[in-house]
Amino acid sequence: MSKFENVRSHSISLIAGLSDADSTAQSMDDASPAKWHLAHTSWFFETFLLRDNVSEYRLFDDDYAFLFNSYYEAEGARHARPERGLLTRPSLQEILDYRAHVDAAMVEAMDGFSSQLLGLVELGLHHEQQHQELLLTDILDLFSRNPIGPSLLEPKPRPAIIDTPLGWIEGASGVQSIGHEGNGFAFDCEGPRHEVMLHPHMIANRPVTNGEWQAFIADGGYRDPRHWLSDGWSWVQEQNIHAPLHWRERDGVTEEFTLQGWREIILCAPVRHISLFEADAYASWADARLPTEAEWEVAAENGLPDIGSVWEWTGSAYRPYPGFQAAEGAVGEYNGKFMSGQFVLKGGSVATPSGHMRHSYRNFFYPHQRWQFTGLRLAKDI
């Protein structure tokens, strides 16, 4: 099976446990319905590959361009994001038919595509892999708001996690290089590769754990303004935050809501569903700081352990690299326009599709957001 078919069919596999209604609901403005993710990723191929380059291609439905454009201003008007959950029609089945229609046309057309178009196909597949992760986190958020706590996946025994003591690794310093280079795929914002100046520092050998986070809570971490960024302190007060998202106390046990429903937390597992504000406050409490993006990336290239179970907040704002050029045309809206107010996360999570992680990857969210599988790793000046 081609990579195209692999990625496309993986999206379908993710929704095996979802009903038509599950796939339609939108839990908050930040999230999108599962059905919408399935349709939007198909709209990408239909629009940028088939419509624009395959003369005999017939649109599956003229309304879909309006319904399933996400944020590409150059592609014209689009359906208001907060109302995605009201699109009970088209149904999940119709979206599956839409996907089949697009896939059949793509499979037929791809043989004749130029290398430039094949580059766009690859972009579309990586775009779809991003949405695969969002689909899972958005379903998790939706189910977490249902008092009966549905689960997407069958509960199964969890793998044993090794309880690694916190240790410190000295990072490379001086002139170093980061950013994507070479023939592999990367998004435009990951390059160009360029030199950065790193200052002496250490980085932790693993992410912060649930058990450590409990100590932070027990020590009054959420109630002491000295640890918090000013915006973070406002957020904690206004939203009445006192634990990671999806935690609850039940009969003296701390539970977390997962894709398998409510489960007891594992003390030595990485804490997740925390905001940048919480990550930064924890680091301050622990007399440490967050690593910069460059420190993290260089460390990862040098073999940083325990990457990939949670996205790790860095202390770096999401801003363009020196020499950054957005891609031409509508797909150029993909990354550059989001470069204000957000922080970079590195690594990947349990929800990241296999093959989609790379050290140069720049994930980004606003500092208050935490419905993704987000955690942190400490760093220190030396």
Added chain:
Amino acid sequence: MSKFENVRSHSISLIAGLSDADSTAQSMDDASPAKWHLAHTSWFFETFLLRDNVSEYRLFDDDYAFLFNSYYEAEGARHARPERGLLTRPSLQEILDYRAHVDAAMVEAMDGFSSQLLGLVELGLHHEQQHQELLLTDILDLFSRNPIGPSLLEPKPRPAIIDTPLGWIEGASGVQSIGHEGNGFAFDCEGPRHEVMLHPHMIANRPVTNGEWQAFIADGGYRDPRHWLSDGWSWVQEQNIHAPLHWRERDGVTEEFTLQGWREIILCAPVRHISLFEADAYASWADARLPTEAEWEVAAENGLPDIGSVWEWTGSAYRPYPGFQAAEGAVGEYNGKFMSGQFVLKGGSVATPSGHMRHSYRNFFYPHQRWQFTGLRLAKDI
């Protein structure tokens, strides 16, 4: 078939065209999902009849009391209203099973019910009939927000409407009586029957029509503050209101969104989906006023024509009648606690279940609300 079975099965018939997703979505805070209406009306019977009076009755699901209580404070905590659309589980099928479970228990138990309990059953059925109308208006609102404009019902030829010229009927004046009396069912707020003083006035022979409303628009009615209540003028400006809800212009034709989808308006049909603010402004523009509730009810008892296609806004605030007593217990929360800020509407609409209209009925909504089938009829002092 008993009245119980009639009413209960009629609810099911309303959702014949709805998918699981259609029945789950909530278009705005004022509306509820169709599935929720089906469940909540069953919760009423399960709670107030079965749970409280049938010792061998087993709750269908312990969580449902929390999920499907609407506003009965005496019945404890309940799910937040604006999040009803996130309840993708239980599914529509499970709710249908819930209904069957409750219905079977009710049918078995009703034979042994006291007349007091049978009174509660009747209350429950009238309560369900209210929700039947809401279910339709809420689906209409949901579908109206979908750019592809789905329809609940098959389009069919519309009955010819007679174009009746506006005429005036002199109303009864002096001491008159309104309010429910006698053995038939009525909600607590419809009584007691009591004397009122009516002053000389005339009332129109039919509701205001779409064609008349177009004249109001053409004359700048939505842009002239002199016609508007102060709160209404703020609402018009802030919400950028310039026509009834669900109207659009398409190629020079005025269309309205209906349960059969988008259709051209019929000029001589009653205008609908207007707020009290709009109704009041229209009346002012037409050198008339809204009838009071008492004027309307006395006129209806005396044979007022053309009642029942739209709920007619009156100029009366929804407040208790002299001697009003709320029913005892949780069901006593049914009406009295809503008696601030709302206006009374009389009559009934195309969505009102047959047998559910009566002259003493007091429908009530806030002056800005218009997703119901709401219209107006003029009155005048003489």
Added chain:
Amino acid sequence: MSKFENVRSHSISLIAGLSDADSTAQSMDDASPAKWHLAHTSWFFETFLLRDNVSEYRLFDDDYAFLFNSYYEAEGARHARPERGLLTRPSLQEILDYRAHVDAAMVEAMDGFSSQLLGLVELGLHHEQQHQELLLTDILDLFSRNPIGPSLLEPKPRPAIIDTPLGWIEGASGVQSIGHEGNGFAFDCEGPRHEVMLHPHMIANRPVTNGEWQAFIADGGYRDPRHWLSDGWSWVQEQNIHAPLHWRERDGVTEEFTLQGWREIILCAPVRHISLFEADAYASWADARLPTEAEWEVAAENGLPDIGSVWEWTGSAYRPYPGFQAAEGAVGEYNGKFMSGQFVLKGGSVATPSGHMRHSYRNFFYPHQRWQFTGLRLAKDI
């Protein structure tokens, strides 16, 4: 001194203790700066009397029409209400000069006014008396929000208040008349006098007291949803209301903020600064109800005791009387357009200018508002 000079100079006397800054600040959208009240009441005379009827009159300042129009849409654009507190210029002294300029022109011109214009002058004076009360309540609200609690008036010994036991007076029933009639001044909304039907009832011999209100609080009145209107319960929860406005506990003593600063409450004095929601909940808790406007007015005409220390919430929505006609022209916007969502209050308060109370007076506020001197008196069906 003429009535004109009397009323106008009384306004000035009210601000004796205010600084330029005190007179400029606006504590909330509902309130206006003292300086604005002084200017707006002058704008009324300048606009409707001098500008429109005295050919040689010269406007004091061309900008003032824009700055000091309140809500007369017919008079054109006006300054946004919530920004009144930003008008640090013109200064208080300039507004006093403006008043002197207008007063001089008025005194000179009034001799030649027709009786119709003299009627407008009288309207302007009653309008100014309304603003005299608002000026005091708005200053009270402003000072209450200042942590150092300034006082407008010198503290002086409070008159002894007789502790009257609660008693009940049987009200007149059957056909009665209310509304203004005769030659004295009244606002348009107070008439026409008309017959109403009253049902058997009793009305209390005095308003509810602070001591009784403490019993309501002690009995959990603010925490029991059964007593509350639905909108009132939402308001109590969202605003975290648990006592009348301007109450605080200090060393076991209940204090209220007054124009003399913080003072201990007097148990037998009428409770004040309560909303309609609180008044209605108290009445429900006390197994009583609020009187209707008609019950209150008929009782007042029959000698109801203890009127005039607090505005008394009635259970009647503020809606037009039968045969109501708004005055012609811009001054016709005075009352009619506020007839949605508000409740009528009757009587008068300690802040009402002497000579400004009459039984037909219809004061009106929204059910959540309580920065006026608002209280309640109980009634009961019999």
Added chain:
Amino acid sequence: MSKFENVRSHSISLIAGLSDADSTAQSMDDASPAKWHLAHTSWFFETFLLRDNVSEYRLFDDDYAFLFNSYYEAEGARHARPERGLLTRPSLQEILDYRAHVDAAMVEAMDGFSSQLLGLVELGLHHEQQHQELLLTDILDLFSRNPIGPSLLEPKPRPAIIDTPLGWIEGASGVQSIGHEGNGFAFDCEGPRHEVMLHPHMIANRPVTNGEWQAFIADGGYRDPRHWLSDGWSWVQEQNIHAPLHWRERDGVTEEFTLQGWREIILCAPVRHISLFEADAYASWADARLPTEAEWEVAAENGLPDIGSVWEWTGSAYRPYPGFQAAEGAVGEYNGKFMSGQFVLKGGSVATPSGHMRHSYRNFFYPHQRWQFTGLRLAKDI
């Protein structure tokens, strides 16, 4: 006169044209009253120097700590920021007395201060200089919202501005150093001095001018989403932004609101009162970008011309330098806690007190803010 007396008396000189009311009003949450600035800067000396270190010092007023703390969490509860404009008392005169009281105590005590305390005094003076600039921009904002457009300063002829053609200067690249070093004063966030890696680039010889901005407007710059950051585009749409703050068209002439009132813009003068969003959009439209903070600072050390008339937005997020340590104690809250969501501005403006500009200075604001004298200078990769 000592530096202490110089700086303190300069604050007083700024308010020469202000009334008690002018000094009390607060135009928006971001701004503070002039009186508050005068009091808060005195509170700094009273609290951190006198109260904590001078045993015989007597607080001027016990309430002032609560009223005039700005954001020092360690110093306890404080008055809510958006209500600063309600503090009509204490009066401006009382605040001037407060200043005199603090100044007298400081002048007497400073002779005996240790060098560590003298360092705190210097911090307090730089803090006061920051507030001197804010005082002016806040008054400008207040007066701009008054329809009669008051002016703080007498209009005087404006100095001729040389119309410099846009030119490009090649910046230094490779390993460079930025950040404060040496004996002079700097805030904690300006250091430590450290090496950075700069990439080849050019920087403009002067800020963007009003005339150039008009060309951006004329070319539809505010209506073309391609130029805008995503958050910026939302801001432009929601706030209906179409020109710099304080611009208006009057009879075909573009005017700007200044401390001398409304004046025609000067085409060759730097554009000001623009947000980071606007600056970034302009740069994109001009096929350029904003300089990074490091590029700007290195260029400034190398003699960049035309610095100091407007604060220049950089493309750098306000984040800590490598090795940054916040100062100990309450004053350590000064800078570090604001390091999320804000961008750095460099240089200084017409409102910056003389002697307060330095190349390492890091001013910071949120990307939508523009009530300061903010402009931009272009840069380009080469």
